[in-house]
Amino acid sequence: MNRRLTSSSLFKSCIAVSMLMVFLPGCNRKKDVESDVNYEKIVLPVKAAVSVRGEISQTLNFSGNIDAVKRASIAPLAPGRIKQIFVKEGDYVKEGQxxxxxxxxxxxxxxxxLNQVQEDYQRIKTLYERGSATAQQFGQIKAAYEASKAGYENLKNxxxxxxxxxxxxxxxxxxxxxIYNGAPGVDGVAAVVGLAQLGVMKIEVMAPEQEFVLLRTGLSVEIRTDALPDTVFEGKITTVNPALNRMSRSxxxxxxxxxPGNRLKPxxxxxxxxxTSSKKDVVVVPASAVVNRDGEQIVFTVENKAxxxxxxxxxxKVQTGIVNDESAEIISGxxxxxxxxxxxxxxxxxxxDIEVTSIENSGKE
Known part of the structure; x- marks a missing residue:
């Protein structure tokens, strides 16, 4: 009995040792694999700029259509058939042409x-001067003559x-x-021809009331167009309507x-x-440098090196003053x-971890 138990225990011990020998190398291999994994450090590429002292302006942005300041739609006073047109689009014409x-x-x-009324007028005038026609008769024919003459001149024009x-x-x-009858033509304009002076153009914009109070005549304006993207035109505010539209509040x-050169077209x-306002000799950074986070304004700084x-x-933490589309004034911090x-x-x-790829000067308006 004791001999049987001893043999059985010895057999079970051999099996356990064999399983352990199989399992332990597997554990060691797992640890070896884990130790071979290398994690690559992530570095975020960023750009930077140097804060400078300069000038910054508070700006308002609008858009609108360009038109000529002096423009006329040329049409007859009365309906009629168009007999002849002597000009084509793009022609330059003189006054009275x-x-x-x-x-x-x-x-x-x-x-x-008119010729008939004029003859009657001359005849009655002669009779009136001789005393053969009454003042009433002369007054009536004179009024008829003047009306016919005015009507003729209007038709002539x-x-x-x-x-x-x-x-x-x-x-x-x-x-x-x-036939011109006062109704718009094929392009929606009720005129035979259109005339404009292209040397001075205008843009009319609608300013909401909160911005309207900042505008005044004489302020300088920068104008850019999609057609001429590399050219900045300069203008000035000439009129500000003192009354706001009740519907749009603008x-x-x-x-x-x-x-110059008539580059802008209607x-x-x-x-x-x-x-609307500007400051000089203030600390300026690019507007994109200022981040609003948790109700505070912050910037991220790095050392100044190549x-x-x-x-x-x-x-x-910083405090800003004037901020426009490109730049921000730093008051403190x-x-x-x-x-x-x-x-x-x-x-x-x-x-x-970041990599500063470039450093530029800021302070551009």
Missing amino acids: LLAKMDDYGLQQALAN SVELRAPYAGTIIGRHFNEGE ARVTIEIRN GMFARVKIA APFQTKPQIV LQEGAVVLTDNNISLLEKT
Whole structure:
């Protein structure tokens, strides 16, 4: 009995030792695999700029359509057939130049009527001077003559359409032979031709009441267009409507722009920037450097040395003054010459590993 138990115990012990010998090398291999894993350190690339002393402006941005300050729609006073048009779009015309001529059938009738009334007027006038006609008769014929003469002159001006001032033809809205009756033509304009002076242009924008109070005549304006993206045009506010629209709570503001070379055209879309106030000799950083976090304004600073280099940023609380689309004035918390991060900084932490790829000067308006 004891011999059987001893043999059985010895057999079980051998099996246990064998299993342990199989298991232990596996554990050692797992530890070896885990020790071979290398985790790569993540470094966030960022750009930076140096805070500088400079000038900054508070700006308001609007958009609108460009038009000529002086523009006219040339049309006859009375309906009629268009007999001939002497100009084409793009032509430069002088003051008084004949632009178009209407059918003169009505004018000929008016002339015949004027000649008849004039003869009657001369005859009654002679009789009146001799005492053979009453003052009432003379007054009546005189009034009829003057009315016929005025009617003829009006029709004459209606037949011959002339330029009221020198300028450029910007539209030819009807064709020869068509009837002009005061209704818009094919392009929606109720005129035979359009005339404009392109040397001075304007933009009318609608300013909401909270911005309207900051605007005044004489303020300088920067104008940019999609058609000429590399050119900045300069203008000035010439009028600010003193009354706001009751529905939109906004007021019309007119900006005039000198247009050398006539590069700006009526109908172009433009974006305008109006500087309402400015400060000089203040600490300025790019607007993207300032981050609003937990109700506070902060910037991330790094040491000032040659880029690229790796480091960890530091959080600095700041107070800003004027802030526009490009720059921000720093009132307190940062000195001139500090290097601040300008991108990838919204969710940044002080313990984040970063690589500063470039450092630029700031302070551009």
